[in-house]
Every structure is written in structure tokens, then in C-alpha cells.
Amino acid sequence: MFFYKGLRMPRILHIDLDAFFVSVEQVVNPDLRDKPVVVGGDPGGRGVVACASYEARVYGLRAGMSLAVAQRLCPHAIFLRGNFYRYRDASAGLRDILAEFTPDIEPLGLEEAFLDLTGFEPLYGPVRKTALQIKRRIREELGLTASIGIANSKVVSKVASDLCKPDGLVEVLSGEEPLFLAPLPVAKLPCVGSKTESALRRIGITTIGELARLPLSFLKQSFGVHGEIMHRYASGIDGRRLAPPAPPKSISRETTFGEDTSDRVFLNATLHYLGERVGATLRSQEKQAKCVTLKLRYADFESITRSRTLKEATDTDRTIYEVGQYLLEKALERRAALVRLIGVGVSNLTEGRQLKMFDPGTERLERLNGAIDRIRGRYGFTAIEVGSTLPLRGMFSIEDGRYRLETPSLSR
Amino acid sequence: MMKVSCSQEDLSRGLAVVGRAVATRAVLPITSNILIAAEGSQLKLAATNLEIAITCWIGATIEEEGTITLPAKLVTDFVNSLPSGRIDMAMPSQSQPVELTCARYEAHISGLDAADFPPIPKIDEGVTIRVKPDELREAINQVAFAAASEESRPVLTGVHADFDGDQLTLAAADGFRLAVRKLSLDNVVDEKIAVIIPARALAELNRLITDQEEPVELTINPKKSQVIFKLRNIEMVSQLIQGTFPNYDQLIPQSYTTRAVVNLADFLRATRSASIFARDGSGIVRLQIMPKDGNGKIAISARAEEVGDNLGEVDAAVEGDESKVAFNSKYLVDVLAVLAGDEVVLETTTSSSPGVLRPVGKDNYVHVVMPMFVQW
Numbered sequence: 044m045f046f047y048k049g050l051r052m053p054r055i056l057h058i059d060l061d062a063f064f065v066s067v068e069q070v071v072n073p074d075l076r077d078k079p080v081v082v083g084g085d086p087g088g089r090g091v092v093a094c095a096s097y098e099a100r101v102y103g104l105r106a107g108m109s110l111a112v113a114q115r116l117c118p119h120a121i122f123l124r125g126n127f128y129r130y131r132d133a134s135a136g137l138r139d140i141l142a143e144f145t146p147d148i149e150p151l152g153l154e155e156a157f158l159d160l161t162g163f164e165p166l167y168g169p170v171r172k173t174a175l176q177i178k179r180r181i182r183e184e185l186g187l188t189a190s191i192g193i194a195n196s197k198v199v200s201k202v203a204s205d206l207c208k209p210d211g212l213v214e215v216l217s218g219e220e221p222l223f224l225a226p227l228p229v230a231k232l233p234c235v236g237s238k239t240e241s242a243l244r245r246i247g248i249t250t251i252g253e254l255a256r257l258p259l260s261f262l263k264q265s266f267g268v269h270g271e272i273m274h275r276y277a278s279g280i281d282g283r284r285l286a287p288p289a290p291p292k293s294i295s296r297e298t299t300f301g302e303d304t305s306d307r308v309f310l311n312a313t314l315h316y317l318g319e320r321v322g323a324t325l326r327s328q329e330k331q332a333k334c335v336t337l338k339l340r341y342a343d344f345e346s347i348t349r350s351r352t353l354k355e356a357t358d359t360d361r362t363i364y365e366v367g368q369y370l371l372e373k374a375l376e377r378r379a380a381l382v383r384l385i386g387v388g389v390s391n392l393t394e395g396r397q398l399k400m401f402d403p404g405t406e407r408l409e410r411l412n413g414a415i416d417r418i419r420g421r422y423g424f425t426a427i428e429v430g431s432t433l434p435l436r437g438m439f440s441i442e443d444g445r446y447r448l449e450t451p452s453l454s455r
Numbered sequence: 456m457m458k459v460s461c462s463q464e465d466l467s468r469g470l471a472v473v474g475r476a477v478a479t480r481a482v483l484p485i486t487s488n489i490l491i492a493a494e495g496s497q498l499k500l501a502a503t504n505l506e507i508a509i510t511c512w513i514g515a516t517i518e519e520e521g522t523i524t525l526p527a528k529l530v531t532d533f534v535n536s537l538p539s540g541r542i543d544m545a546m547p548s549q550s551q552p553v554e555l556t557c558a559r560y561e562a563h564i565s566g567l568d569a570a571d572f573p574p575i576p577k578i579d580e581g582v583t584i585r586v587k588p589d590e591l592r593e594a595i596n597q598v599a600f601a602a603a604s605e606e607s608r609p610v611l612t613g614v615h616a617d618f619d620g621d622q623l624t625l626a627a628a629d630g631f632r633l634a635v636r637k638l639s640l641d642n643v644v645d646e647k648i649a650v651i652i653p654a655r656a657l658a659e660l661n662r663l664i665t666d667q668e669e670p671v672e673l674t675i676n677p678k679k680s681q682v683i684f685k686l687r688n689i690e691m692v693s694q695l696i697q698g699t700f701p702n703y704d705q706l707i708p709q710s711y712t713t714r715a716v717v718n719l720a721d722f723l724r725a726t727r728s729a730s731i732f733a734r735d736g737s738g739i740v741r742l743q744i745m746p747k748d749g750n751g752k753i754a755i756s757a758r759a760e761e762v763g764d765n766l767g768e769v770d771a772a773v774e775g776d777e778s779k780v781a782f783n784s785k786y787l788v789d790v791l792a793v794l795a796g797d798e799v800v801l802e803t804t805t806s807s808s809p810g811v812l813r814p815v816g817k818d819n820y821v822h823v824v825m826p827m828f829v830q831w
Binding site for chain 2: 289290329331354356393394395396397398399400401402
């Protein structure tokens with residue numbers, strides 16, 4: 044056993060692509076390189092900064108900041124609306140590269156992942172060398188830069204990669220975790236948010252080292268279960284294993300309107316469009332859903348969700364839309380006001396479809412759905428449409444065969 | 456006016472028999488009462504929920520004839536609580552409570568006038584058929600569960616009963632499965648006749664056929680709107696469902712590519728064990744039917760996402776190709792649990808075509824189950 048001890052030392056690698064959305068845009072359009080670029084939308088609109096280039100960050104721009112503020116801080120920044128499909132493709136490229144090194148991967152969003160390289164060294168040499176190879180492949184094949192942290196745990200490797208951005212590599216040697224963490228500000232720990240940070244500051248704790256030295260009993264008393272986690276993480280102890288990607292429990296799509304609206308035709312058209320997008324995703328995963336949920340946010344930010352459980356699981360656009368529309372009618376009966384956001388989702392996903400005896404209609408509908416999915420897969424969503432989404436034509440532009448909604452989600 | 460005495464055991468049993476027809480959520484309040492009529496040498500008990508009506512006669516000594524209705528739950532619970540022995544029931548006048556006495560117990564129960572009780576339909580003419588009670592019981596058991604429980608297509612909540620010569624064919628289908636059972640009649644009907652009997656009524660009938668030895672007599676009225684079942688001392692009338700029952704013959708596959716003969720008990724056990732793991736994932740159990748000269752097998756498996764999976768095997772005499780098919784475990788357990796005999800035949804074609812189950816050595820029953828479309 045003694046000789047194999049080193050083999051079992053956990054080696055966790057955290058990889059994070061730098062300024063992901065902006066970097067992808069810069070690959071597509073090299074003119075954007077070395078310039079302050081913001082992805083998030085039109086500065087006149089109501090969105091927030093989704094991602095800012097490092098040149099823009101110099102001016103204080105940060106993700107989550109409203110676009111109007113961003114423009115005030117950096118008037119010459121280039122504002123882009125972003126394109127989910129480009130990011131998804133880049134993300135798939137990242138996953139393909141990582142998968143060549145290990146199957147033990149936990150993806151986090153589009154541009155981040157943990158890799159478990161425990162026991163790797165005797166076979167493939169130092170983990171650091173592997174990390175450099177990964178970085179090189181990403182640069183050569185995707186044109187992007189990545190920052191990598193290597194440590195004995197998820198939490199320390201994530202702190203490490205964050206510390207060396209952009210295009211960095213930090214390896215924390217086994218046993219040196221507390222030493223590495225000690226001088227860093229507490230906010231660098233993933234479990235410390237702004238509220239916890241200020242609570243700690245009030246008692247004079249600013250560095251992770253100081254946090255680690257606080258008695259566990261005191262942290263438990265002040266922060267409950269969370270205090271216990273903070274104590275462990277601050278000491279560089281994190282026994283969590285990687286969680287392989289789990290099948291989704293729900294699928295939803297939503298959009299915020301450029302202008303608040305109460306136009307039923309428009310609301311229905313948007314709902315239908317979103318419902319079809321949900322249905323296509325559901326079918327691509329070969330799942331059925333038993334529950335349909337409508338989400339509405341009114342102009343005054345009152346948000347409601349309404350759900351309906353179906354007798355039989357479905358994967359057809361028409362059912363998702365019809366149930367969504369019924370829920371919308373009900374919601375607007377309760378309160379008819381200007382709507383800011385609409386969304387539709389499905390949950391209670393099941394596998395398999397019970398075939399029926401007397402229902403040739405379902406089979407027809409399935410073939411129809413399949414045919415539409417194939418047409419859209421090849422020629423884009425707008426290549427074939429139902430009548431009720433046509434009103435969207437006059438209101439949104441079409442890009443890559445899809446409607447450009449006002450504030451599309453960039454991460455899915 | 457009424458004055459009657461009977462035994463507590465008989466009254467308790469009679470109330471239990473008619474109690475099944477008492478309306479639970481009564482639109483008409485009097486239908487939550489039981490009609491009690493002292494006439495001739497018997498005490499008649501009757502209840503109806505307007506879909507079915509059950510009448511039962513028990514032996515009694517009648518001093519004065521009379522009729523009243525009493526709240527079903529109250530009178531049943533009270534009589535059940537009494538010691539065995541003689542019960543006296545007396546109603547001095549129509550407007551006064553009924554007095555029940557038994558040993559040293561005494562109760563007064565206010566009733567509602569029997570004149571307001573919905574008339575229990577009498578069916579004296581029409582087509583009359585006689586069936587052996589055991590065979591009818593088994594047939595109902597093998598068919599009624601396959602009827603639909605919800606009302607979206609009312610005809611499917613019924614059992615199709617087709618009388619032809621000396622043969623009765625019962626069939627039920629809920630859109631996912633079909634059960635068809637043939638049985639012979641004790642008499643011959645002159646004219647082919649087909650009706651749809653509510654599955655719920657047949658389920659009730661099955662509870663009533665207990666120690667019956669003589670044939671069950673059934674009469675369908677000339678309008679084909681009601682049926683009466685006559686048992687010893689019990690009659691049940693049911694409304695018939697109007698409408699067109701699907702032509703189920705065309706739903707029974709005429710051919711197969713794989714045929715497996717399996718021990719019924721083994722198959723049921725393996726399916727039940729798989730269904731424990733199938734509770735999460737829409738009840739899917741997967742069957743892999745593998746032929747092998749003389750000693751093939753069926754592998755029955757299920758998995759629950761993030762929880763676990765299981766696999767059971769049963770020996771089978773398999774003819775034809777290897778095949779894979781998935782079913783809702785409930786549907787499979789339902790049919791395997793009611794099949795008679797030691798062995799069952801499973802016939803399959805593709806993984807999206809219906810599976811057919813039949814008992815071995817009997818051609819009186821066939822069950823068709825639609826599969827589930829799954830990824831293998």
C-alpha cells in the first residue's frame with residue numbers, strides 16, 4: 044500500500060474559459076480583438092452585461108451590471124447582443140477536447156468544468172503537463188484561452204483557476220492548500236457571497252486564513268450549516284466527488300419583451316414559439332413530459348408561475364402550447380396587466396411512450412413533429428411555421444433561421 | 456305501519472349486499488337511504504345510485520306489512536354493532552321513527568317516505584340468458600379490469616357483451632389493452648344481441664355471486680337500456696351504456712414473429728419484481744425474449760433513474776426470432792394475475808406492435824397489450 048499512496052492523492056482540475064461570450068465573438072470577428080467589448084445587448088435596452096472583455100473590465104464593467112451603467116462607464120465600448128448557438132458550439136468543442144483526456148468530467152455551465160485526474164500521473168506524466176496540453180488544444184482548435192487550477196479538491200482548484208485569469212495555470216501541491224488559501228480575501232471562496240463577506244468583515248475577518256482559524260463552533264453558531272462548509276473550505280478540505288452531468292429535470296424557455304405588452308395575439312405567438320422550442324428539445328432528448336408550466340412577469344415585476352399536470356405524458360408542440368395558452372388565459376383572467384416576461388416549461392419528464400390502440404391521430408402527429416424537427420434542423424426554425432407564430436415575423440428579425448427575441452438567454 | 460322481526464345476521468348480511476348500491480355523493484338525498492319493505496313472508500331491502508340498483512330478500516316474520524327508507528350508514532352501522540339474535544322493527548305510523556330492538560338494545564331511527572324512493576326498474580320481458588356462476592365470475596375477473604376508468608369515451612368504461620347462440624363473448628378495452636373472454640351459456644338465444652354493461656356493475660355483480668350454485672339469470676329489456684341479474688335472493692339492475700363499441704376483432708393481431716410459452720407463476724413473479732424498479736420511470740418493464748433450441752428464456756428488466764435496476768429471467772419455450780418489447784408493468788401484472796392455468800403464451804412481433812397473451816390449452820381468452828415505445 045505504501046508505494047501506491049501517491050496514486051490515490053486526488054488531483055482535481057478546474058478549467059474556465061476566459062471572458063467566454065466575448066472571446067467567442069472575437070474569434071468570429073477578429074476586428075473586436077483587444078477592444079472593450081460587451082455582450083448583453085443594446086445599451087439602450089433593458090438587459091444586463093452578460094460578459095465584458097478584459098479591456099472593458101479596466102473601466103469597471105462587470106457581468107450583471109445594467110447596460111446603461113456600462114455605457115456610462117465606458118462610452119466607446121462595443122455592445123453586442125450575443126448568439127447562444129455560437130456559444131453552444133464553442134462549448135461542445137471544449138467538451139470534445141476534454142473528453143479526450145478523461146471521461147470523469149463535471150461540466151458547469153457552458154465554459155467551465157471539473158476534471159478528475161486522480162491516479163493520472165504514473166500513466167500520463169505530471170498533471171501540470173496535461174493541463175498545458177489542454178490549454179494548447181483549446182487555443183489551437185477553438186481560438187480561445189482558458190485558465191486552469193489544479194488541486195486536491197474542487198473548491199481549491201476553482202479558487203486557483205480564478206486567481207490566474209486570464210490564460211493562467213496554477214497548481215496547488217498536495218498539502219499546501221491551507222498555505223495557498225490563507226492570504227486570499229474571503230470573497231474568493233465560492234461559498235462566501237457578498238452578505239457573508241460583510242458579516243465576516245464586521246468581526247474583522249478578511250482573509251481565508253483568518254476564517255480557517257475561527258473556531259468551528261463559532262461559525263456553526265453564526266452561520267449554521269453554511270458555517271461548517273465555510274470552515275472546511277477555508278481549510279482546503281472538500282471531499283465532494285465530481286457529479287457527472289445528470290439528465291435535466293425540466294426544460295423551459297422564456298423571454299423578456301423589449302416593451303411591456305398586453306397584446307394577446309403577440310403573447311400567444313411568443314408562447315407558441317417558445318413552446319415549440321421546448322417541444323423540440325424534449326423530443327431531441329427522447330423524453331415525454333407530464334407537467335406544463337407557464338411563467339409570467341408583469342411590468343411591476345410581480346412574477347407568477349402556473350402549472351398543469353397532464354393525464355398522459357406528451358412531447359408534442361401542440362399540447363405544450365395548448366396547455367400553456369390555457370394557463371395564460373387563466374393568469375390574465377386573474378390579472379390583466381402589461382407583461383414583461385413570458386416563459387413556458389415542461390417538467391415531470393418520463394421516458395418511453397405508451398402506445399395506443401385506437402389513436403392513429405397521435406401517430407400522425409408524431410410523424411409530423413418528426414418531419415418538422417428534421418426540416419428545422421436543416422433549414423432553421425423559421426423555414427416552417429404554424430400560423431400563430433407568424434405575427435412574430437413583423438416584430439423580430441430572423442438570424443440563423445431563428446427569431447431574435449429581445450433578450451434571448453445566452454446560456455441555453 | 457310496519458311490524459316485523461328477523462335475525463340480526465340476516466339483516467346485517469342483507470344491508471351489506473344492498474349497501475354497495477347506495478349513492479355516495481347523492482344528488483337525490485333519498486338515494487343515500489335503504490328501502491325496507493315488509494311484504495309477504497320476506498323483508499325486502501333495496502338501494503340505488505340511479506346507475507345500479509340492488510334488491511335483496513331476507514327471511515322475516517311479518518306481523519304488519521309496511522315500507523320505509525332509512526339512512527343507509529346509520530342503520531347498517533347500528534345493526535352491525537348488535538349481538539346476534541332476533542331484531543324487532545316496528546313503525547307505529549308513517550310519520551313516526553322506526554323502533555329497532557334487539558336484546559337489551561333499542562333505537563329510534565327517522566326515515567323518509569318510501570313513496571319518494573326512486574322506483575327500482577322491473578324487467579319482465581326481453582332476452583333472458585342463464586350462465587354458470589363460476590364461469591361468469593372468472594370471465595368478469597378476466598375482462599372487467601381492462602375497461603377504462605375515466606369517462607372520456609363512455610363506451611370504453613363498459614364491457615361489451617355479445618350473445619350469440621349458446622355463447623357469450625365479453626370484451627373490454629381502455630385504449631391500451633383489450634381483454635376478450637368467451638363462455639358458454641346454459642340456454643340458446645334465438646337472436647344475436649350485443650350490449651355494453653358498465654364495468655363497475657359487473658364488478659359489483661362479482662361481489663354478489665358468492666355461494667351461488669344455480670345459474671345466474673340475466674334479462675335485457677327490449678329497449679336494450681337496462682339489464683337485470685337474478686341471483687338467489689338478490690337482484691341487480693344496471694343501466695346499459697349506449698353507443699358503438701369499437702370493432703375489437705381487428706385489434707387482435709393475426710400473426711406473430713416470436714411465441715414464448717412460460718410458466719404463469721414465474722412470469723408473474725418476475726414482472727412484479729421488475730415493477731418495483733419501474734415505479735419511477737413510467738412503469739416500464741423491458742422484455743427480451745430469447746429463443747434457444749428447446750430452452751429459451753425471457754429476461755424481464757426495469758430501471759429507476761439514479762436509483763437502480765433489476766433483471767429477472769424465466770425459462771420459456773420460444774419459437775421464432777429474438778424480440779424486445781417494453782410494457783407498462785401494471786398492464787402486464789393485471790393480466791398475468793387473472794389468467795387461469797399453469798402456463799401462458801406471449802406472442803410478439805415488433806417492439807411497437809401489440810403483445811398477445813393467452814392461457815395455454817384454452818382458447819377462450821385473449822389479451823392484447825400495447826407496448827411502450829422506449830430506447831433500448
